[in-house]
Amino acid sequence: MQIAALARRAPRILTAHFLIAEDASLHSSSHCRSFRTFSLQNGSFAEIGHSNGCGLQYQWPHTASFCSAPADVDDTVKELYDKILKSIKVERSAPQNAWLWSLCEKCKSREDIKLLFDVLEQLRIFRLSNLRIHDNFNCSLCQEVAKACVQAGAVDYGKKALCRHNVYGLTPTIGSANQLLSYAKAQKDVKLMVGIMNHLRKNNLPLQPGTADIVFSICYDADNWELISKYSKRFVKAGVKLRKTTFDIWMEFASKRGDLESLWKIEELRSDMYKQHTIKSGFCCAKGFLLEQKPDSAASVIQAINQSFPDSKRQDIVDELQKLVTEWPAEVLKHQKMEDQKAFISSLKADIPALLSSLSNMGVKSSVNLEDLNITEPVSC
Known part of the structure; x- marks a missing residue:
C-alpha cells in the first residue's frame, strides 16, 4: 500500500525509503605551483x-x-x-x-x-x-x-x-567566514552571526551548505524563528543545496512551533533535494500529522522509519519517539494561542495514545510509557 495516500498536504513524505543521512563535508583543496x-x-x-x-x-x-x-x-x-x-x-x-x-x-x-x-x-x-x-x-x-x-x-x-x-x-573566503561563524555558535552570539552574514553579502562571498548548517544551528539555539526564516530564503535563493542535517534543524524548529504551513513547505523543499529521509526529518513529519490530528498517518511514518533503518539505529528511533511523547507536546504548547490551548491539549492526549496503539498493532515495539505524557492544562488568568 502506498503510504503517500495517507497525507493530503504532503504527498511525497512517505514515498521514499527512510534511510540515514550521511552528509559528506565539502572539502576544498588547492594545488600550489x-x-x-x-x-x-x-x-x-x-x-x-x-x-x-x-x-x-x-x-x-x-x-x-x-x-x-x-x-x-x-x-x-x-x-x-x-x-x-x-x-x-x-x-x-x-x-x-x-x-x-x-x-x-x-x-x-x-x-x-x-x-x-x-x-x-x-x-x-x-x-x-x-x-x-x-x-x-x-x-x-x-x-x-x-x-x-x-x-x-x-x-x-x-x-x-x-x-x-x-x-x-x-x-x-567562505572557509574563513565559517570559522568565525563557528565561534559565534560556540559563544551563542546571534549579533556576531548577523554581522558576519552582512559581511558575506557586502563582499559577494558565495554561500555554502556548511555555512547554512552553522547559521541554522545558531538560530535554532537562540529560538529565533524570524531569523532562520530570513536566512533560509537567502540560502534557497542562492541555490545552495542544503544538507540533510540542515533540513533536520529547520523542520524540527517548525514542528516545535506547531507551524504546519512552514513544516510542509520545508518538507517539499527537502523532498526535491533528497529522496531519503533522516530519522529526525521523518519524526518531524510524524509530528506534523499529529498536529493535523492524524495519528494513524504519524504511526505509518514511524513504522516506515523503523523498517528502513538498521538495528544499529534502533536506539535513535526509540529516543526520538520518547522525545515526541515527553518533550515535544510541552514545547509546541508554548506556541499555541491561549484560547486554543485547551482544545490542543485534548487532541494530543487522545492522538498520542492512538499513535502508540497503532504502532503496537503494526508490530512496532515501544518502551514509551504514557505516564510520561505530562501536559499541563493552561492556567486561567
Missing part, C-alpha cells in the same frame, strides 16, 4: 608560489609554501614579529614563510592579533614595492589568520579578513 622572480637583495632567485585561483604569495628558496604547515619555531609572537620586520625593513629580503605561519599559530591575545595584522600590512607593502606582486596572499594563509583571530577571541579583526578590499592582502 610556482614560478621564479629575481631577488632585489642579492641577485639570486626566489620562488614565488601561488594557490590556483587564490592569488600569489612569496616564497624564499629554502622555506615551505603557504600551502604547507608551519615549521616549528620557538620564538614568541613579538620575537617573530621583530624578525619579519627586520627582514623586510632592514635586510630588504623576503622573510621565511614559517615565521608568519608560526606567528598565526601562536596568537593567544588581542595584542598578538594586532601585531599579526600590522605585519601583514607591512608584508603587503613589501610585496608591492619590492617583489611587484599585486595579488593577495594565498587562501590557506588567510584562513589561518581567521583561525588565529578566533583562537585569540579577536573576531572583529577576523571580520577584516572577509572584506574584499583590505590593506592586509587577505583574500576573503
Whole structure:
C-alpha cells in the first residue's frame, strides 16, 4: 500500500525509503605551483608560489609554501614579529614563510592579533614595492589568520579578513567566514552571526551548505524563528543545496512551533533535494500529522522509519519517539494561542495514545510509557 495516500498536504513524505543521512563535508583543496622572480637583495632567485585561483604569495628558496604547515619555531609572537620586520625593513629580503605561519599559530591575545595584522600590512607593502606582486596572499594563509583571530577571541579583526578590499592582502573566503561563524555558535552570539552574514553579502562571498548548517544551528539555539526564516530564503535563493542535517534543524524548529504551513513547505523543499529521509526529518513529519490530528498517518511514518533503518539505529528511533511523547507536546504548547490551548491539549492526549496503539498493532515495539505524557492544562488568568 502506498503510504503517500495517507497525507493530503504532503504527498511525497512517505514515498521514499527512510534511510540515514550521511552528509559528506565539502572539502576544498588547492594545488600550489610556482614560478621564479629575481631577488632585489642579492641577485639570486626566489620562488614565488601561488594557490590556483587564490592569488600569489612569496616564497624564499629554502622555506615551505603557504600551502604547507608551519615549521616549528620557538620564538614568541613579538620575537617573530621583530624578525619579519627586520627582514623586510632592514635586510630588504623576503622573510621565511614559517615565521608568519608560526606567528598565526601562536596568537593567544588581542595584542598578538594586532601585531599579526600590522605585519601583514607591512608584508603587503613589501610585496608591492619590492617583489611587484599585486595579488593577495594565498587562501590557506588567510584562513589561518581567521583561525588565529578566533583562537585569540579577536573576531572583529577576523571580520577584516572577509572584506574584499583590505590593506592586509587577505583574500576573503567562505572557509574563513565559517570559522568565525563557528565561534559565534560556540559563544551563542546571534549579533556576531548577523554581522558576519552582512559581511558575506557586502563582499559577494558565495554561500555554502556548511555555512547554512552553522547559521541554522545558531538560530535554532537562540529560538529565533524570524531569523532562520530570513536566512533560509537567502540560502534557497542562492541555490545552495542544503544538507540533510540542515533540513533536520529547520523542520524540527517548525514542528516545535506547531507551524504546519512552514513544516510542509520545508518538507517539499527537502523532498526535491533528497529522496531519503533522516530519522529526525521523518519524526518531524510524524509530528506534523499529529498536529493535523492524524495519528494513524504519524504511526505509518514511524513504522516506515523503523523498517528502513538498521538495528544499529534502533536506539535513535526509540529516543526520538520518547522525545515526541515527553518533550515535544510541552514545547509546541508554548506556541499555541491561549484560547486554543485547551482544545490542543485534548487532541494530543487522545492522538498520542492512538499513535502508540497503532504502532503496537503494526508490530512496532515501544518502551514509551504514557505516564510520561505530562501536559499541563493552561492556567486561567
